[in-house]
Amino acid sequence: MTTGSVVAFDQVTKTYGDVRAVDGLTLALHPGETVALLGPNGAGKSTTLDLLLGLKHADSGTVRLFGGSPREAIVAGRVGAMLQSGGLMDEVTVGELVKLACDLHPKPFRVTDVLARAGVSQIADRKVNKLSGGQEQRVRFALATAGDTDLIVLDEPTTGMDVTTRHAFWATMREQADQGRTVLFATHYLEEADAIADRVLVLHRGRLLADGTAAEIKAKAGARRVSFDLEGPIDEAPLRALPFLTSVDISGHTIRIQSTDADATVHALYGLGVFPRNLEVAGLGLEQAFVAITAAEESKSK
Ligand SMILES: Nc1ncnc2c1ncn2[C@@H]1O[C@H](COP(=O)(O)OP(=O)(O)OP(=O)(O)O)[C@@H](O)[C@H]1O
Numbered sequence: 001m002t003t004g005s006v007v008a009f010d011q012v013t014k015t016y017g018d019v020r021a022v023d024g025l026t027l028a029l030h031p032g033e034t035v036a037l038l039g040p041n042g043a044g045k046s047t048t049l050d051l052l053l054g055l056k057h058a059d060s061g062t063v064r065l066f067g068g069s070p071r072e073a074i075v076a077g078r079v080g081a082m083l084q085s086g087g088l089m090d091e092v093t094v095g096e097l098v099k100l101a102c103d104l105h106p107k108p109f110r111v112t113d114v115l116a117r118a119g120v121s122q123i124a125d126r127k128v129n130k131l132s133g134g135q136e137q138r139v140r141f142a143l144a145t146a147g148d149t150d151l152i153v154l155d156e157p158t159t160g161m162d163v164t165t166r167h168a169f170w171a172t173m174r175e176q177a178d179q180g181r182t183v184l185f186a187t188h189y190l191e192e193a194d195a196i197a198d199r200v201l202v203l204h205r206g207r208l209l210a211d212g213t214a215a216e217i218k219a220k221a222g223a224r225r226v227s228f229d230l231e232g233p234i235d236e237a238p239l240r241a242l243p244f245l246t247s248v249d250i251s252g253h254t255i256r257i258q259s260t261d262a263d264a265t266v267h268a269l270y271g272l273g274v275f276p277r278n279l280e281v282a283g284l285g286l287e288q289a290f291v292a293i294t295a296a297e298e299s300k301s302k
Contacts, residue, residue, distance in 0.1 A: 105147030
């Protein structure tokens with residue numbers, strides 16, 4: 001395995017007309033890391049992955065893979081990728097396509113093993129243009145794992161997969177990471193990032209807003225959730241005026257709030273002379289932390 005960085009972005013910028021898709025991105029990924037790339041629509045995730053794979057070129061800055069160019073790493077068979085776009089070839093079977101990928105790979109695995117790992121052995125004789133969305137994703141996964149790579153790049157890999165397939169997919173991905181491969185995946189499923197990744201990157205308008213473990217990202221959001229029920233008629237104005245609130249949701253008799261100082265908020269709540277029932281105070285989930293971090297950035301840029 002490699003020492004040093006697997007991926008190194010240094011001050012990378014990529015613009016399309018006046019859109020800065022990637023804006024001065026500096027980033028290093030290390031061997032064996034499983035890294036989730038999060039960001040709202042248009043944050044620059046796909047562009048980042050395309051730059052990493054040498055499918056697009058930076059306007060400025062450098063992208064290095066294993067100390068060389070993306071192209072060198074790909075030619076050497078060190079990178080497997082599963083992208084969102086790009087049709088699979090028509091009129092070939094799953095088995096033929098996977099065999100082709102293995103034949104072309106400098107360090108191929110056995111075709112039967114690749115098919116089995118991706119869970120497509122049973123549909124090996126099926127034409128690739130006759131597959132369901134989830135089956136197509138599995139075939140893309142087979143193509144990305146046709147050989148012994150050091151880095152696997154996945155752009156929204158589980159889109160279209162049912163729950164069982166998704167679980168099987170991540171179990172396989174974990175095996176890949178346990179064998180020392182670096183796995184980088186872009187996703188909109190934050191629970192996946194929370195469960196799978198040992199490092200989470202949050203992109204927003206092409207810039208890195210947060211970089212850390214899921215726990216660190218949650219802590220960075222700095223807020224906690226407080227929920228409780230109130231009986232009788234609810235006077236909303238004093239509740240909305242409680243200190244340290246970042247959001248309030250009043251639904252029937254249930255109040256859900258987020259606060260940057262839950263202790264002070266709850267103290268003030270009792271000060272209103274109301275009697276909250278079923279009071280719960282909890283940390284933010286990764287999804288809520290993500291929303292809080294990106295919303296804070298949005299309001300800064302307004
Ligand atoms: N080929 C292109 N031409 C012009 N603009 C582009 C092109 N590709 C991407 N963009 C723009 O660059 C920005 C980043 O797009 P990108 O696809 O990298 O984001 P993303 O984070 O992958 O989004 P999503 O979650 O919606 O897939 C967006 O504003 C997008 O409209």
